[in-house]
Amino acid sequence: MGDQPTQQLFILDGMALAYRAFYAFITSPMRTSAGLNSSAMFGFTNTVASIIDKESPTHIIACFDAGKETARHLLYPQYKANRQTMPDELRASIPYILRILEAMRIPILRMPGYEADDLIGTLTLHAEQRPAMYSYMVSQDKDLGQLLSPTCLMWKPGKRSAEHELIDCERFTADWGIQTPEQIIDILALMGDASDNIPGIPGIGEVTAKKLIAEYGSVEELLARTAEIKGKRRLVIEENADKAILSKKLATIDRHVPLEFDLDSGKRQEYDADALCAILHELEFKQLATRLCGGRPNVQWQPGDLFSPTPAAEPETHTAPPAQNSDGQMLLFEESSLKTIDDIPHTYHLVTTEEERNSLITRLAAAPLWSFDTETTGLDPLQDKLLGMSFAFTPHEAYYVPVTDGFDLQTFRPAFDSAAEKIGHNVKFDLEVLHANDLATSGPYFDTMLAHTAIAPQLRHNMDDMAENLLSYSTIRLETIATKDGAIDTASVPLETLARYAAEDADITLQLALHLKPQLEKQGIAALMQNIEYPLLPVLASIEEEGMNIDPAILAHASGEMGLCLEAIRERIDTAVGRPININSPKQLGDLLFGEMKLLEKPKKTKTGQYVTDEETLRRLVPSSPLVADILEYREAAKLKGTYLDALPRFISPKDGRIHTTLLQMVTATGRLASQSPNLQNIPIRSEAGRLIRRAFIPRNEHYAILSADYSQVELRIMAALSGDPHLIEAFQSGRDIHTETAARVFHIDRQDVTPDMRRAAKTVNFGIIYGISAFGLSQRLTCSRTEAAQLIDSYFSEFPQVKTCMDDLITTATHNGYAETLCGRRRLLPDLASANGNLRTAAERTAINTPIQGTAADMIKLAMIRVHNLLEGKRSRLIMQIHDELLIDLHESEHDIIPSVIAAMQGALPLPNGVPLAVDANTGRNWLEAH
Template sequence: MAEKLVLIDGNSIAYRAFFALPLLNNDKGVYTNAVYGFTTMLLKILEEDNPDHMLVAFDAGKTTFRHKTYEEYKGGRQKTPPELSEQFPVLKELLDAFEIKHYQLDQFEADDIIGTLATQAKDSNYDVKVISGDKDLLQLVSEKVKVSLTKKGITNVDTYDPDFLMEKMEIRPDQVIDLKALMGDSSDNIPGVPGVGEKTAVKLLKQFDKLETIYEQLDDVSGKKLKEKLENHKKEAFMSKELVTIEQKAPVEVGLEDLKYNDYEPQKVASVFRDLGFQSLISRVAVNEDGDPGQESPKDWEEIEVTVLSELPADIITGEEAVVVEMLHENYHASPIVGISIVNSKGNYFISIEDAKNCEEFVNWVQDSSKEKWVFDAKRTLVALRRHGMVLRGAAFDLLLASYLINPAENNHDIPAISHRMNERAVRYDEEVYGKGAKMKVPDDQAVMQEHITRKAKVLFKLKESMEAQLKENEQYNLYKDLEMPLALILGDMEHGGVQVDVKRLQDMGDELDHRLTDIKKEIYDLAGEEFNLNSPKQLGPILFEKLNLPVIKKTKTGYSTSADVLEQLQDEHEIIEKILLFRQLGKLKSTYIEGLLKVVNRDTSKIHTRFNQALTQTGRLSSIEPNLQNIPIRLEEGRKIRQAFVPSKENWVMFASDYSQIELRVLAHIAQDEKLITAFKEGKDIHTQTASEVFDKSPEEVTSQMRRQAKAVNFGIVYGISDYGLSQSLGITRKEAKSFIEKYLSSYPGVKEYMSESVQEAKRLGYVTTFMNRRRYLPEINSRNFNQRSFAERTAMNTPIQGSAADVIKKAMIDLDNRLKQEHLQARMLLQVHDELILEAPEEELDKLKQIVPEVMEKTVALDVPLEVDYSFGPSWYDAK
């Protein structure tokens, strides 16, 4: 059987991959879409063709020997986008990992390298496959040389042999250069004969066979105009033929034996895939003996010796320990601890939770603030240990928070994922040890689990220094050490303490909503003149659009659309619409919030223990889950009343709520240094009335409530990066009107306009934007050629410093307030953070003190050029405290 050689046109395939796929980038901000597309094609070739020899040929530069013939060769071609240019070195590194030869030759193109090697291989009886997106290479087609041209995307190709070429294009391989000579090629700026297209060229070649014969027998060409074109552009035609002819005797310095391909090392390629973020491709290259995909073989790892402890000898503690408290499930409030690993410079240790909590030395060590603990997720660790009566002190490093600040766009910050990004790979992914989802369980072999948890702690111990160094290099160490770390422990205490819930009140609310829903349903049936399934669009649609003859806004494949946006457009058409919308809103309140909250109340304590996500949002804002207490709808009075069920945990205590007034707009005024905004806030003016006055050119006294509402939407729209389309939807006006509002706003506040422009330019220069406290948000799409991606990145560049800085302020206020409550020896404690609001509970006798210190602390937490303003209220429930 003949040897098989595969030759790939590197520039052509990378170029096509780049434009076929959306811009992708890995966690380091490196663009990877061209590399990814190229890789999918490469894997397909290796799987299907199993080549004996391989080469990827690249162009060496802009100038080639063809430019001596025609200076304008490839002239006018657009400059290669920098997002593509920067991927070629990455692509070559990937080829090195695959151990595939790549080559370029000064003054020659990839086509010439391929043509020369294909000819040599054909003469040596090799079977050759050429892969490209360039039809010029079809001139190489023969019985021994097949050319695969990309069609749609990258992996979809047409493979040409002489028969298929004749069937597809009605020419022989040797006529390809004549075809191109006649029709030219605008992509390479090859002139050809103006006015001669592919059909005419094929017709001429069928009649005359080749270019030379056409000109020898020019009088036999039919058509006066065609004859004139050929005659007038003879020089261009022959020059074009010379330009498109591939050089098959280029001075290539690699021989066929140099191209020998002996397959790749799976783990080496998998490692590169992980660095590039190609998780979906890992399973295609790396499979261990035990069948687990994409993981380096444990037999190649450094062996570790795990000492299983039943107590904690004092002589093994150094004061700098990496600690992993392992739980299988995300909900660590309910998940049991399956083991604890401690790694330090002396060794690797494992202890069960039962032995740990019964060991006085262990408990004392956990609670000794002078002994440093390096942990993964200090908040999670604190909550888990508090459940067993231990208070974590001395947490000096948090791998989760460090990783989050360094890579805020990354969505996986568990220890194996972090370690792989940091090239410390000797630890399995959790699912390989415990299984996935509902199937997660402790392995039967305890030694496997003990080693896995200890390997995690060992990785943590190794990475601490390099992670801190990167934070310092990014000027984020203070953000990490002074803000996020202390906040994690405060949030842990808040989570552990939970919020008291009046279960009976919640249940009564559910009953009240049931009665309301029944009444509204009856009213809807009366208006419709019949009963039907309100939750069925198939039944609701005909009622609205056929029986009641309302205008049809939108149709779907299955009938009429009855989505919320459609119904909102119909509100003025019939009173039934408003009732249907209310029915849906109240139904969601009952199912999502009343029933949802009842499901997560702790039966023993009647408390809800929400979990705060500290390492999730790219703006730095906190969010909460299970349940999401930041998302209880309060626009409807029925939704607001849900807060009545959140009450103090002790008798004669009250709920105390304090929130920042318009903090984002105050931050904007400070960042933008806009004189009008700063003056308005300093003078205590209503900022929305002030903006309406500017935008509508009215005195403040002339501003109507409608004008103020529109100005408010513009104010907050600027903060959240709203577009004219978004504002038009928000206000129910045309895009033209919305655009006019935004333009008037920016002309009224020139400092804001300048800030927005500068923030975009800064993002383009650096690739990221920062907040007050140097939190970063990376924006690789800021230089994208794709308008939508670039526009989103530009809006994000404008609003992230505002939203992120506001988040920094609130986080710092929480730390300052926690410190102050302790200094004053108050019993009051923070329960929740909801956007710009802090909710506390406190004894009634501490109210006067809270009224003084809470606003004082929150307003002085940072010094801005405008005053921070805090409102507070209190009462027997969260509802009454607002």
């Protein structure tokens, strides 16, 4: 290890340590006198305290998963799908562990969209840039081995009373039979990882994977040299090449998370002894409290309003309080306090006769509101069989209607056509199930999943967890009644058992709705849900049901063309280099660009000494060498070929030959829609590969065309409207090109003298301002000096002064309120605006500027979708997709006259203040490419 470091950063793999502590006592768990399982809290605290006592770290930080989907889930929806659900008692322990860390004054890092491993990887990379700092990853996870370096080690807790182990590069590589720690990624890519559901290559286990990587060095090199492999193994590897590449992406830790976190914020601090002692006494760890903080008097909390913690007037002995999340929301987690169906009086009805059904339908049609749920044989609403429906009018009473062969579902049309508010949990799924069975529905709707997402986006939104947290109730779990031969088989559940389960679902959904409605009002977002999100549900259901027609022959032809294009680029690169080079090998590329060509004086290197060749680095080098542009073009083309051209045919439904993506309504912070399986939101428009992909999306038959209706420069128009800047408003009102207008003003020239380069620079400034771009960021995008970039920004604000005033006002208002808000009232909490950490505060200020703009654009397109969907009701044409600011419609040949109405509907979806007009470009074509 060389000289001893003057700084030692210990990074806690929080969830891994919590699991380890919980299972260490699994055969004889520790419990408080109130029955709370305290094993995880005790083991976790003991481990952290021992590290602090024995290792004397100068810095210590804890990393946790954020509980959100990550880029890996978007890349591979089955990622971690096989992982068992966290035990309820362990889940109940996490809020206590977070409170313990806060009392120990250890920073807690979580970031939506990233796993704890990514945060750890980023922190260790930052630490490597400090010559006097060593980092120690407190974990047993082999995946973290890829991060090891001469200054980054793994501190592996010992079992029971055993001493911890310190694992360095030399030991790790020797254990795995590899040359560099990073090659563990290649081994995992081949053998897969059952715990994370990383597929790997079928038939290749750990031994074979080690052997292949020892011989070939990397997955990419192995795939490039499969001709050297004999027998069946070669065929298996070649047939599963895409799986290997995918698996490597899934196994690779992201070391460039935009944390905006200064390592010095993790400097070791003294405990908050009073707070630490209070929670240790709550958990009845008296000896641990005496050891760590001298046994100060106990301080307790007692339950208050679910969303407003209230200090107890008097301590209560042995009271395990509700845990609090980061927003101060109390979550009722104690296992002993959760009620079940056997604890609460209820009346659940099994409806089997025609008379009972007719009576229920009459009540449904006349009631002001009711909850409903569908039971199906699986999770595909378009193809799985409907088994039954459940309904509830009042808490603790519900009805289950089995749907058997010959059942006339149309008898329920009066109920679903009524003016009653229909309440559900994940309503979109239920609507698709009913529509697939030819039962039409109408609103209004209330979705408890969406409501809870709007109120507490950082929490889990499945009904089971919500029932525990909000109602102190433990629901019947499907896996406990429907598991057969290791798989869920709902169809085999006895009728009475399924009826009880389904009726409880409708009952709990109704109770959750009654609980959440006042919270929506209290937080000022009820109107947003009623006007946008709930009316959007049938629109999204319709889009998913319709699907998009795609021509696999065009995709196959495009894949072939792209393959030829890739070969041409490869030959061009080989010719320029003077020898064959493996473009997929970061090592070969790095050695070429920086070792031989020396395109940078001080190129960045990875922890293993390999040159960094990521996209950001290469894009900065494009002006220096046309070879780099070819490399980037090859990478993008290869990615799109594998992700779309070759993969899209696998998503074609055998039922109707169309692709049915899943639209995610509220997973983004701005309110933008996302899509998965497949993700159609990330298909580029300007690249040749993107154009080839769009060409394959075609109308449903020869009597239709694709209509594309696309908002023009909507975010810039929103900025003009919010700021009220007269120059921007006048430019939009007159229909002049906004980027030319901006260039003329910032460069102080006439419009006719604006060059293409000037217009491009102005365009970068226009869009950069929306995101609060800095002079450094602008200089990177324009490849100019920071001084020139700063002058451009200053000139922009000089010419458009009200934009600067608007940005300052947005930050001030958000700081005062604690959130940023769109024109429609969508809110985004920004607690970091009050942070003492300058980096966190600056990032939050940029978000405070961007959210009202980008979020308003998201609201606008959603409102447009609702209006266009309603416009098309009763017509042959159908809304089939939304991509960013664009709507796609299957337009029947007899209905071309509706195009002006579509444009008008979009332009009137959300009128902007200060008279800023909205523009919509609408075109038709034989495919998506022609129409766009």
